[in-house]
Amino acid sequence: MPNKQKEQLTIVIDFDSTFTKVEALDELADIALLGNPKQAEIVSKIREITDKGMAGEIGFADSLRDRVALLSANKIHIEQLIKFLKGKISDSFKRNKAFIQENADSILIVSSGFKDFIVPVVEELGIAEENVYANTFTYDAEGNISGYDQENLLSKDGGKVLLLKSLELEGEVYAIGDGYTDYEMRESGLANKFYAFTENVSRQNVTEKADFVVPSLDEFLYINGLSRAQSYPKSRIKVLLLENVHPKAVQAFKKEGFQVELLKGALDEEELIEKIKDVSILGLRSKTNLTKKVLEHPNASRLMCVGAFCIGTNQIDLAECEKRGIAVFNAPYSNTRSVVELSIGLMIMLTRNIVEKSNRMHAGVWDKSATNSYEIRGKKIGLVGYGNIGTQISVLAEALGMEVYFYDIVDKLALGNAKKCNTLKELLSQVDFVSLHVDGRKSNTNIIGEEQFSWMKENVIFLNLSRGHVVEISALVNAIKSGKVWGAAVDVFPYEPKTNDEEFVNDLRGLPNVILTPHIGGSTEEAQANIGEFVPSKLLQFMNNGSTYGSVNFPELQLPPLENAHRLLHIHQNVPGILAKINNVFAKYSVNIIGQYLKTTEKTGYVITDISKEYAEEIAKELKEIDNTIKFRMLY
Numbered sequence: 001m002p003n004k005q006k007e008q009l010t011i012v013i014d015f016d017s018t019f020t021k022v023e024a025l026d027e028l029a030d031i032a033l034l035g036n037p038k039q040a041e042i043v044s045k046i047r048e049i050t051d052k053g054m055a056g057e058i059g060f061a062d063s064l065r066d067r068v069a070l071l072s073a074n075k076i077h078i079e080q081l082i083k084f085l086k087g088k089i090s091d092s093f094k095r096n097k098a099f100i101q102e103n104a105d106s107i108l109i110v111s112s113g114f115k116d117f118i119v120p121v122v123e124e125l126g127i128a129e130e131n132v133y134a135n136t137f138t139y140d141a142e143g144n145i146s147g148y149d150q151e152n153l154l155s156k157d158g159g160k161v162l163l164l165k166s167l168e169l170e171g172e173v174y175a176i177g178d179g180y181t182d183y184e185m186r187e188s189g190l191a192n193k194f195y196a197f198t199e200n201v202s203r204q205n206v207t208e209k210a211d212f213v214v215p216s217l218d219e220f221l222y223i224n225g226l227s228r229a230q231s232y233p234k235s236r237i238k239v240l241l242l243e244n245v246h247p248k249a250v251q252a253f254k255k256e257g258f259q260v261e262l263l264k265g266a267l268d269e270e271e272l273i274e275k276i277k278d279v280s281i282l283g284l285r286s287k288t289n290l291t292k293k294v295l296e297h298p299n300a301s302r303l304m305c306v307g308a309f310c311i312g313t314n315q316i317d318l319a320e321c322e323k324r325g326i327a328v329f330n331a332p333y334s335n336t337r338s339v340v341e342l343s344i345g346l347m348i349m350l351t352r353n354i355v356e357k358s359n360r361m362h363a364g365v366w367d368k369s370a371t372n373s374y375e376i377r378g379k380k381i382g383l384v385g386y387g388n389i390g391t392q393i394s395v396l397a398e399a400l401g402m403e404v405y406f407y408d409i410v411d412k413l414a415l416g417n418a419k420k421c422n423t424l425k426e427l428l429s430q431v432d433f434v435s436l437h438v439d440g441r442k443s444n445t446n447i448i449g450e451e452q453f454s455w456m457k458e459n460v461i462f463l464n465l466s467r468g469h470v471v472e473i474s475a476l477v478n479a480i481k482s483g484k485v486w487g488a489a490v491d492v493f494p495y496e497p498k499t500n501d502e503e504f505v506n507d508l509r510g511l512p513n514v515i516l517t518p519h520i521g522g523s524t525e526e527a528q529a530n531i532g533e534f535v536p537s538k539l540l541q542f543m544n545n546g547s548t549y550g551s552v553n554f555p556e557l558q559l560p561p562l563e564n565a566h567r568l569l570h571i572h573q574n575v576p577g578i579l580a581k582i583n584n585v586f587a588k589y590s591v592n593i594i595g596q597y598l599k600t601t602e603k604t605g606y607v608i609t610d611i612s613k614e615y616a617e618e619i620a621k622e623l624k625e626i627d628n629t630i631k632f633r634m635l636y
């Protein structure tokens with residue numbers, strides 16, 4: 001075996017729910033019974049028998065006989081099953097194809113399933129037919145399954161033990177599987193160790209008997225010091241996802257073997273301190289504050305990167321993250337359009353006084369009149385903040401015939417015929433609509449208060465879909481009550497309920513021509529699905545490759561994929577001489593550098609060095625000990 005000088009080791013691997021993600025006979029039943037009116041009933045019966053067998057509740061011979069009798073399958077169905085199973089090989093087996101191919105001679109597939117479909121599937125990863133021990137079907141002249149070879153040891157009760165005994169293997173034997181019959185090989189003493197494989201299913205009566213519980217093949221390889229695709233098994237790395245991020249995000253991390261926990265709501269500071277223990281990757285949305293207090297707590301010491309599954313990152317102490325070598329990513333464009341569409345829609349609803357009309361209709365009042373209903377065409381809109389959202393609204397509003405004005409603290413190029421204002425007052429004093437699209441930086445707190453409302457025209461329509469703390473709510477309430485503001489739409493609030501179970505309490509409730517929405521500007525299926533793909537891809541690139549491209553607080557580096565090299569990632573305070581010190585360590589151990597990349601911000605330096613595979617282990621220790629090192633890790 002590579003990387004380990006040990007006496008001969010044979011690895012015995014189960015097929016169903018271990019090598020592949022599924023139980024093949026259940027799937028065969030699904031395929032064979034397609035179109036049969038009793039399909040659901042028969043399949044559920046077969047699954048029930050499978051489960052009982054796997055849990056050791058009924059003898060295996062009985063389970064096999066009963067299931068085969070229920071199947072009405074033929075050779076064509078087997079062909080379809082093989083195709084299906086090839087797509088269901090467990091992720092960690094696929095990932096470690098190189099190990100399996102290189103060690104195919106010492107790997108045996110021992111299964112109570114059938115060679116008819118197992119052989120073509122395991123051959124995909126380089127395991128030869130002679131290393132597969134399983135049952136075989138018998139067929140009638142038309143190719144229908146008529147039974148199975150009852151002489152085969154694996155068709156009998158305790159079949160795996162009988163088979164293993166007959167093989168008289170020398171050296172160490174390790175068994176990997178998800179079922180009780182896999183454990184029995186260990187119980188009998190024929191296998192030296194049993195690894196309960198839980199990537200696909202986990203059965204308590206099996207895991208409690210195991211020498212080790214392995215959530216992936218990577219974990220098995222890691223425990224035994226064998227060569228593998230993941231330097232450190234991802235099943236040991238915790239991902240915590242908050243605020244009900246899209247299931248696509250959960251899938252993205254699970255597919256790579258991470259340990260993922262998803263929580264529906266946001267967490268407050270104390271709860272986050274509790275939950276962040278041992279977490280390396282944290283995903284949150286706009287409502288969870290990642291504060292200095294959380295970051296400096298020992299529970300957060302493993303945190304490597306954070307994903308804001310939204311645009312705004314004001315809820316995250318970015319500087320503190322940078323100081324601690326934690327890279328933060330967001331989704332700067334995925335929900336832009338959703339906010340833009342909602343803003344335009346709200347403007348029209350308010351200008352036509354639709355909310356009141358609709359409420360009255362629900363109360364049975366038919367009030368067909370044009371009073372207090374206007375078009376937005378020809379009106380002036382003032383955008384405070386001319387970033388990604390502000391500029392898109394600018395283009396659409398102009399297409400709808402509005403005159404666009406904007407104010408931004410940064411010099412921005414006007415799109416179309418939009419007119420730039422030099423001060424907030426200049427903007428507010430001449431427009432019919434005010435729409436806020438600034439970011440949530442602290443200094444934007446209460447930038448719209450009594451004074452700013454006093455600058456606005458009478459009967460202005462006011463929208464805030466940016467951040468709650470940007471507007472002084474009491475001033476807005478007064479402006480609405482005094483009639484200065486004729487209609488308002490507010491999506492974001494200084495305090496927002498943590499979950500959907502908490503009551504929304506705010507002085508804006510009950511005011512006329514005010515549309516209140518529960519911070520849903522970015523909450524469309526499209527936006528959430530986009531974010532659910534985009535943010536994990538950034539976090540995974542950082543974890544797998546070291547790339548920080550798109551980070552909002554870190555030196556940005558887009559790195560080439562790692563090929564046949566080790567990659568050393570060194571994050572340090574940006575003080576003079578660190579690169580020289582790093583390279584002195586490489587020189588001292590005559591390490592061959594294949595590539596080196598450096599990027600710094602004012603405070604932080606990030607050096608990535610790819611080195612050839614032969615290296616002295618001491619270099620990692622010495623690199624970590626360089627003064628001003630923040631974090632160090634190694635990938636291969």
Ligand SMILES: NC(=O)C1=CN([C@@H]2O[C@H](COP(=O)(O)OP(=O)(O)OC[C@H]3O[C@@H](n4cnc5c(N)ncnc54)[C@H](O)[C@@H]3O)[C@@H](O)[C@H]2O)C=CC1
Nearest residue numbers: 311312385386387388389408409410438439465466521522
């Ligand atoms: N309601 C919701 O569900 C959502 C709300 N948002 C909020 O919208 C904000 C804006 O999003 P993007 O346009 O993508 O961000 P962006 O960063 O592209 O644009 C923000 C613009 O505001 C400007 N700005 C900042 N402070 C200002 C001030 N005091 N006065 C004038 N201009 C100022 C900036 O220079 C920048 O051009 C986000 O930061 C987020 O807080 C974003 C998505 C969804």
Ligand SMILES: O=C(O)C(=O)COP(=O)(O)O
Nearest residue numbers: 285286309310311312522
């Ligand atoms: O993208 C943003 O900044 C938002 O405000 C949307 O936040 P959310 O993901 O809905 O909590």
